[in-house]
Amino acid sequence: MNQDITQKTYKKLCFEVSYSDLSFCVIDLISNKIITYKSYSINKNNVLEEELWKIFVENPILDDKYDDVVVLHNSNLNTLVPSSLFDPNYLGSYLQYNSKVFETDYFAFDYLDTYDLNNVFIPYTNINNYLLDHYDTFDYKNCNSIFVKKALDFSKNKDTKQVWVHFQHDRFEITVTKNTNLLLFNTFTYNSLEDFIYFLLFTYEQLQLNPETIPVQFLGNISEESDAFKIAYKYIRNCSLLDVSHLKSVLDVPESDLLKHFILFHS
Template structure:
């Protein structure tokens, strides 16, 4: 699998940047049997199937994110975990891509992330903390034997912000930093200040071990951790 990162500027029109990307990379204009679009944002909430009603999607988000009446809401079914991820997709991006491809599927990035971490927690009775690091925010997920204990997303600017949110979450869940296992993935390496400060305050802190999948996907561990969601979508 080949991956490519193309930075977009926040203060420029998204559709214009997408158009330029398709011009610069003709491979995107080819015909494909299947196209999957991953919407990477934290405008989402996980809801158990027993409490889920597709007629009231906006209601699930109004307490933890800013939503508007004009927003479009959808959801991903997290199979087989009897859970749904309600989120706000980037409608302008979808509309642009509809002009490029006859059809495509899309989902929220956190649906992929949480499902993979739940899969990996099978038969592990101890609680595990996963930290998925991105440029300006990170996701914190706590699981126990295929049960989602907590999902949250935090914006950060400094290593001190980073470790504060992790330790605060551990405190709220009564997880001991001396014993809890914390695994880090995403845009992070052992040389990063963010990993170093986490390693300083958390005894069992490490990068996520992906050695069992690197040979299958023919990718380096660093690349697999960095593009974990993309490789598992």
């Protein structure tokens, strides 16, 4: 947003939205501290707009003025395409191989400029439309654009392959990198821990990754005490949570929430 300096609030509002959850945080752009953040579960049986209306009523801070508003769409309806193979006129064609697409779908893409990649995705248009009633303008992205970019950032100058998992309550995204090269991105839905570990080990097998030597790092809704982490640790020697300790002093947020809301806080 272009604003006169006298109108600037030096605050940024970030949403992470799906049909089952909404999280938001307010960031002070001068200190780079998190002013506040909250998460809500959305009842799928209720009208989405009514659920969003309740969240706005409960949080008057959402009606404040902000220099920037960013909306992250937490969706697995996405695919990554190298720029050498990318044509913005045919966005739907890239998704039809791994998602059910319809002629009425709206497509968008994020450009990961450092890595010359394009993340093609289907945004939640009804959520965007609702938020347009509250904000003059906002940027929106797919969550996996941030996940993949951060994994590639962290892999810089690391000549060994690395596995990164963003764990959520019904699915997980997995990225495999080697020194800023993306070897794999995929997303899996699971109904049980057995599903989860099967898909994780299947990825190791397909990419010929040795579970004795190739590490996996977790972020998202997971801890060392969680059953998902314990079962992964049983089969993969080098399991760890993503090290976010360096962010704690900057963002002044508990480490568990830094992991859970890693993507939101890096929007």
